[in-house]
Amino acid sequence: MTAMNERGTPLVEMRDISIAFGGIKAVDHVSVDLYPGEVVGLLGHNGAGKSTLIKCLSGAYHQDAGEIFINGQKATINNPRDARAYNIETIYQTLALADNLDASSNLFLGRELVTPMGFVDDAHMEAETRKIMHRLNPNFRKFKDPVSALSGGQRQSVAIARAVYFNARILIMDEPTAALGPHETQMVADLIHELKRQGLGIFLIDHDIHAVMELCDRASVMKNGQLVGTVNVKDVTEDDLLGMIILGKHPEKAA
Amino acid sequence: MTASADVAGAPRKKSFIETLELDTRMLGMVVAFIVLTVGFHLVTHGLFLTPRNIFNLTIQTVSIGIMATGMVFVIVMRDIDLSVGSLLCLCSAVMGLLQVRLLPDIGIPLGSPLIAPLAIVSGLAVGAIIGALNGWLVGYLAVPSFIVTLGGLLVWRNVAWYITSGQTLGPLDDNFQLFGGINGTLGAPASWAFGILACAGALYALWHGRRAKIRHEFPVKPVWAEVVIAAVIVVAILGFVWILNSYQIPPAVLRRHFAAIGKPMPQGYADVYGLPISVFLLIAVAIAMTLVALKTRFGRYVFATGGNPDAAELSGINTKLLTVKVFALMGALAALSAVVASARQTYHTNDIGTLDELRTIAAAVIGGTALAGGVGTIYGAILGALIMQALNSGMAMVGVDSPFQNIVVGSVLVLAVFVDIVYRKRTGALK
Incomplete structure (x- = not known):
């Protein structure tokens, strides 16, 4: 983890975030961060809490506990307007377009x-x-x-x-290719590479392990509302990631 | 990406209506309206499309027409307002009380020029505040609008009853009565001036729109198409003014008028009514509401919220506050309708505006406002109100029994929505 800290101030740091819905801990003390020009994948089963976590950053939800730092400054995000003021843009799974x-x-x-x-x-x-x-x-x-x-x-x-x-300085993509054909998926992938070159930080929520391996620099895996771990994608195999998602097993601990 | 369809479709020859870029749905409604009125004209042996009847028809449409423009916004937001008829009654009661009792009691004499403006401003405030209360209950407390306004339907008419002790209040102030229709008309010269100004405004709007498109290098209609549309608009406006200007004031009314001001009536004197102030009011409201719907952020947010409330919320739109604003606007418009409706009957009664909520909703829906939200036009709602009024007044003229009148109007409402669904399916607007 020391290698990360040498890269200066993270663009986004979500520290110890918790949020519960009616007694169910959807997100339980999770910390993730994101650097400029980096794509961080958020992985996990349906209901693992990754969408809920990221909605605290996009302003759709407000966390019960924990803090968000943007460029090292503590940020208050109470609604989508606040998020936009921090140049956080979100592309939702449901697309959020007025038909x-x-x-x-x-x-x-x-x-x-x-x-x-x-x-x-x-x-x-x-x-x-x-x-x-x-x-x-x-x-x-x-x-x-x-x-x-x-x-x-x-x-x-x-x-x-x-x-x-x-x-946008910070882009959140919630399954951006879920509804797309192969050609369109490739277009989105090219676009992610292009935006990364421009220095944006991107959180990518995706179920597709291949896409995460191809597009992401790091991956944070969640299970049952908790963070299993964050790994450099280069250092792990697909099986390692699957193990994290399914068994909640951190590869270093397993090794 | 998948754009092959539009590329292939480019060189197809466009039909006449496509070139004019007309809304075919509106065209259908206009045709239905014309068929209806001409039909009544034939059945009544030429009594329906007379200046006098057209004058009356427009006056009778104003109250519902004004409220229908607001109802379009409410329904587009996926809400409903069942309380507008009762709210109209309460606003009318407040304005009536102010005119005949409260203002004279605080030392403003009956007949003072201050009475009408004070009453109207108070009425509009009451309407807007109660509307805002409805909106707050719907937006912030998340009570369904159907329930909030169903409650309001019971509450407000009975509040009106309570504060007036159920009494009829009248006669209303003379200046106030100018908004009622036949008691306040512009006369021929001012009506013509209005017609010419309206034509100038419409032509400017057409020219301005075309110029904006050319500036951004968008495709524009051929010039002949613009000329055809401009000509139709000019003929329609001036024709309407001409019809209203052909309605002669009956000699008996003129004699009474001259007797009232204590002068002899000159031999062979004649005058015409011209454009009623209430109709002018409806036209002004329609133009203003159309501008709000199409050209303001507020209007854009109303339609976006109706189309996809989540998307609107995620786009940073405060949909709760927007709900309050839309209902407040509806309330203010109900108050404005109360001015017209009570001025028209020259006194306030406790049954004023009864069932108007249903007529207003029907006008908006016949005019193409979809209850699913996101879709609706102001001109459609006014056309809807006109069609319903034409049906009512035509059937009364033909001598259709009262129960049958309502049976027909109710059936037309359902049929119109059915035809609309078929139309939208055919044109692909509905999946």
Whole structure:
């Protein structure tokens, strides 16, 4: 672990986080951290508490105990607006798009561009959307349609565009490829590499061990609300990770 | 990515309606409305589409039309407001009490020009505050809006009954009565001026929209399509003004008017009603609410929340506060309707606005507002209100028995929603 500390201040440090729902400890004294230009995978079974943990960072939940530090400063995150103020952007498993609105309305939702008169500037927002989508997904054409008319990949690219457009420093991706075909999954993988090069820190929640091995630098594994351990992905095998997920067995201890 | 479909579909020739970029659903409603009115016109042997009846029809639509614009927001947010009819009654009672008792009691004499504005501002405040209370119960305390407003349906009309002791309050202030319809019209010159200004505004909006698209290099409609739409709008506005300006004030009414101001009526004097102030009010509300829906953050958040409440919340929208605002707006609009409704009958009664909540919801729903949330338009709701009023008044004119009138209106409501579902399935808007 000393190797980590030589990298300076972590971008995000979640210390000793606990949250309970009606007596059930969904997250039990868990600590994770994230450095700039790093992808940290969060692994675990359904209900292991990884989504709950990360929602404390994105502002959807508020932890019962524990502290969050952003760039070494103690951060107070009570709602999604606070998280956005820390340049934390989240791409949710459920995509969090308003199906009845078009791509640009979704991209700018909560942060609309307005004219000097204070009215929303649809033309300007659409122009910006066209620019960023041209970068992320050049085949995207359906700017006028509600996002309910888009394919899974197109919807995902709208969700990702939202995070990228607003200069996220910290990106949370909750199973970003769950609903996608192989080609679209590759697009998301390329994008993660690109964002990493730009110095973003990314928390990636995924069930797919292959994807985690390929994309992540470190992996934190959770089981029953507790942290099993955090490992350098280079130092472990897929079987080691599976052992952590299924048996809650730390490879060093096992060895 | 998967965009092959739109690339392949590009060179297809567009139909006339597609080129005009019209909302086909609205077009269908307009056609249904025209068929309905022309049908009544034929059945009544030319009595329905007369200036006098059109004048009355528009006046009768105002109260429901104003509330329906607010109900669109409420339903788009996946909520419902069953209390608007009762709230209308309470606001009317408050304004009536102020006009005939409370304000004169504190030394503002009956007939003072202060009475109407003070009463109206108080009424709007009462409506907005009670609306906000509904919204707070729904948004912050998470009581379902159906229950909150079902309670309100019982509560507010009886509060009105209590504070008025069930008495009829009237006659209302003369200035106040200007908002009722026939007692307050603009006359021909001002009506024409309104029509010309409205045309200018509509043309500016079309031009402005086109310019914004060109500035960002988006595709625009061919110029001829813009001209066709502009022409239809201008003809519709000026035609409407022309019809209202053709409604002559009956000589008996004019004689009474001249007798009241103590002057002899000149020989052969004639005058017309023109645009009623209440209808002007509805048009102003409709334009304002359309702007709010389409061009403000507030409106955008209402539709986003209706489409996906979780997404809205995660996007940093305070959906609880938004609920309070939407219900407060609905309450204020119910108060505005109370002004129009009580001014129209020139006194407050305790049964004013009875069943208006259902008419308002029906107008919004016939106008294409989906109870599932996220979908609805202001112009649709007003068209819905017009269609219902045309049905009611047409059937009364034809001599359909009262029970059958309600049977027909109820059936039309269900049929309209069914047709809408079929339409949305066909066009792929509904899965």
